[in-house]
Amino acid sequence: MESHGFTSPYTPNTDAERSEMLNAIGAGSVDELFKDIPQQHRNPKLNLPPPLSELELRRDIEALARMNAVPGDYACFLGGGAYRHHVPAVVRQLVSRSEFMTSYTPYQPEVSQGTLQAHFEFQSLICQLTGMEVANAGMYDGATSLAEGCLMAARVTKRNKVMVLDTVSPAYRAVVKTFVEAPQLEEIVVAPAQANPTNEFACVVVQQPNFFGYLEDVEALARRTHSVGALLVVAVDLVSLGMFKPPGEYGADIVVGEGQSLGVAPTFGGPYVGIFACKEQYIRQMPGRIVGRTVDTRGRTGYVLTLQTREQHIRRERATSNICTSVGLIALMATIYMAANGRRGLRHVAELCYHKAHYAASLVSKIPGYSLPAQGTFFREFVIQCPRPPAEINRKLLERRIIGGLDVSDRYPNGMLLCCTEVNSREEIETLAKALAEVGKA
């Protein structure tokens, strides 16, 4: 059998073609092309594993995948910022089209109308869903979207304090902290009842429903916030908007959110898409890409990236953000998801989540030793108080092929945050309740 040295399938040129090209260049060797690199540091040894064929690579990744407990094989009740929802086949099929997947940021509008029109659809549907006036074409994720929202509020109000409710996701609060410290802003975390901003505050940040799944009294908060000239920043759950009142109706100035639940698999945390919408009066302070509709030289409708003077490639250190490559393809997934479900489907998904979560809560609340420590209206997540530490409960659930809820015992004694969506069947929910009863016993 003939033995083959390694030939990369991704570099077409052969040795013969390379020498022909080197001749044309007038270079005696490949190394001559790299001679600006200091010689003592040139061509270092790379300690990497040897090449794998496609078959070997597949086996390697499959072996790694087998080391994971995969929701689907396991019943899973995790939420806390990423959610499992059914993704219609059209979403993956359409975004897998090369024209969408392997094109660049649409700086050349004549050859990017597909991406641009799709982004315009995204902006439009986000506005429709959130009740806001304008939206951008997406940020990295919900957390960075929130951080950028705080920076934007500081630019708009020229104030340097940011009030964040302590019911906002701890991960979101942490990212806000990372982003606001360097530009000398101050993040102040308060309980909802203590949210009484003064005129030093740029904004008040609320999550709706909050991290624990419960609705906040956003209307009262909006009044308190606006009375001191601060902006209300709402981190909203997009799926909840299938049934609950949108932030545009209760006075939100800036709306951010995690778009993952709109048709994107959990993928161990990313890539996702951050939603970013605001009142029209603030668009020139908005971060991120914005697509606008215009006409071409023949008067035909077309789309372009617009308001680019806000952006880093024009304004450099005075830009509204450094964001460049964002998450265009994930925004497209969310767009197709929203369109596929549409008016009736989005409502139906929200209601399935609501009823299943409440059914699960009613079952768990009846198990001896368990209770529901939080009050109020919740959507698809709720906190249960376990008779023993949630980590212990979860270990035992795992033996029964159940991935339990998120441990929130730092906030509620023995608290566990459970999440139900349409992918959790009645059977799964009832199995969970039975298992909780069993593993709760000492």
Next chain:
Amino acid sequence: MATPDVTMDGRRKLLMDRSVPGRMGTTLPPLDVPAQPLPSKGLLRDDLPMPEVSESELVRYFSQISQFNFSIDHNFYPLGSCTMKYNPKVNDEMAGMPGMAEIHPNQPPETVQGALKLMHRLQGYLAEATGMAGASLAPMAGAEGELTGLLMARAYHLSRGDAKRKKVLIPDSAHGTNPASAAMAGFQVLALPTDTNGNTDAEALKASVGDDLAAFMITQPSTLGLFDANLLELVHIVREAGGIVYGDGANLNALLGRVKLGDLGFDVVHSNLHKTFTQPHGGGGPGAGAVMVSRRLLPFLPTPLVEQRKGPDGKEQYVLATPPKTIGKMGAFHGNFGALVRAYSYIRTLGDAGVAEVSRDAVINANYILSQLKGHYDLPYDRRCMHEAVFSARNLRHKHGVSALDVAKRLIDYGVHPPTMYFPLIVEEALMIEPTETESKETLDQFIATMKAIAREAAENPKLLHDAPHNTPNTRLDEARAARQPDLRWRKA
């Protein structure tokens, strides 16, 4: 025969205008649990103004508009500094495997050991490829990687009680993200000039460093496609002044296996995994901006990192760890994992034998174009290039009134995506051409012939270029109008 009215092009009709009440684009399961009491009406929305379209219409609509795009699978895409190389199909399949795509970021570490092992290996590969001591996979794009690196520089100086280091020096050839990231990290930005050979002006650097210097950010090779001949001297000046040396790895494709920036004294290098490591660009992301650091910055890396430990049973175990002086979190979870799986797959496919072939062919291809187009287009820095060749269309502009924009738009008529234009800012009428290693000699020859043909057309029929492109869904668009009268969303007619 009359031409159909193009303004009636059905492909341009938006979802909300296609909506017909009663249509549905997917199926959903019925409620299988007892209905629960609904909350009070005041909390609910009355109206959900979202489109109603059938699945078949949806597929036709998005398939049709997708065809308005150029893409790397369909077209040569020599977009300078964007590294539009081929995106291997196997990588997409690996990232889409249920064992990778369906795992939840809040799962306990013991249930995601495979994912963590992959990330741990990738941290190691990227640190090895750049010669650095450690890596973070958290940043979700190149620009976020820059911010991460600069926040680490800030934290490093502050940890030493050195609060006066407020200045970041950046060559004038840099991407706009560099100064924008520096500003977000709370620094003042000072631009450094480029000398006549295309290197950063070492004298200017020397004159600008002092005890207020926080960091020096340099892209290597630069956006002129050049490896700085004074690089060791620049690094030395910065380190002597107590500054952090930041390497923007946007153009790392040229350096793989040729030099490790860590060996030259760099403290931070970020890599755009959607450039060098083949994550597809997706029409503007998602990407990933892994950040590699020297030993002195390890304690400041963002959280979480993946670390390997011995478990109680003596077996290897992967955990999410927080470095002692971390700058904090850069995103809600652990970075763009899907992009990490693709980068991992790519590195494993090429392996130790293949990684240096990337830079070899990327640099040969760029120099081949440079050698063949020299004389037809102006070459502002007449020396060998690395992964990209920066030409200027100023000769065409002065002789025939044809701009870089015209040349770029005319290329579209030939089925080639325009190169990067008017960048770097220091080159008049810049045309920045990056072929990448995944293009064959035949493609390059065809491109070279096309560019020469366009230079001839510029002389013979400049109007042809001014009006280009001719065969796209839209001719040139009125960008001024778009900015003056923002029309940013669908509205009811």
